[in-house]
Amino acid sequence: MKTIIIKDKKFTELFSEQELKDIVTACAQKIKRTINETENLVLIGVLNGGIPFMNDIAFSLPENITIDYVRAVSYGDNTYSSGKVELLLDTQLDLRGKDVLIVDDIIDTGRTAKFLKDHFISKGAGSVRLCCLFYKKGTLVEEPEYFGSYIGDDFIVGYGLDYAQKGRNLKNILKLSD
Ligand code: 5GP
Numbered sequence: 001m002k003t004i005i006i007k008d009k010k011f012t013e014l015f016s017e018q019e020l021k022d023i024v025t026a027c028a029q030k031i032k033r034t035i036n037e038t039e040n041l042v043l044i045g046v047l048n049g050g051i052p053f054m055n056d057i058a059f060s061l062p063e064n065i066t067i068d069y070v071r072a073v074s075y076g077d078n079t080y081s082s083g084k085v086e087l088l089l090d091t092q093l094d095l096r097g098k099d100v101l102i103v104d105d106i107i108d109t110g111r112t113a114k115f116l117k118d119h120f121i122s123k124g125a126g127s128v129r130l131c132c133l134f135y136k137k138g139t140l141v142e143e144p145e146y147f148g149s150y151i152g153d154d155f156i157v158g159y160g161l162d163y164a165q166k167g168r169n170l171k172n173i174l175k176l177s178d
């Protein structure tokens, strides 16, 4: 079993690099299959964790999409949610009438996703859908339109996901072990 230490905590592998690639590819193909080519699709990635996933999703879609990012935080340097969402960086795009697809690493409580959905709707978006790589319980939002894999209540790192700003560049997914 592959184990690494980040700061003060031990993590063991949950998905290998190949398993992760397969999850991402399946999710990207579902988006590609179901989006309408005539849509005014705007992908909005959530910094920082959503970057690798956004890249892989965007490269698999047609060239007429628009890409931008927002920055939202709810975890700080902890392994649990602080309970409130802060928008540190907003998009400057005119979203009126656009079809927004939020691309994020993971949904835990669903607070970030709900906050961003409401935010983009208030900016006039015609539709707002959600794509996340991992989905924990999402109590505050319905199941995302697109997601890579359901996971249990583990705290995970890798492929964009950090623990205290470390572990984002891991090519596999590891979970906190005791
Ligand atoms: P939510 O608002 O759904 O509770 O939390 C969403 C955000 O919290 C995610 O976008 C991610 O940044 C962070 N988060 C939630 N679960 C995890 C996890 O297991 N590991 C890491 N590294 N971040 C997480």
Ligand code: MG
Binding pocket: 046, 047, 048, 049, 050, 104, 105, 106
């Ligand atoms: Mg995030």
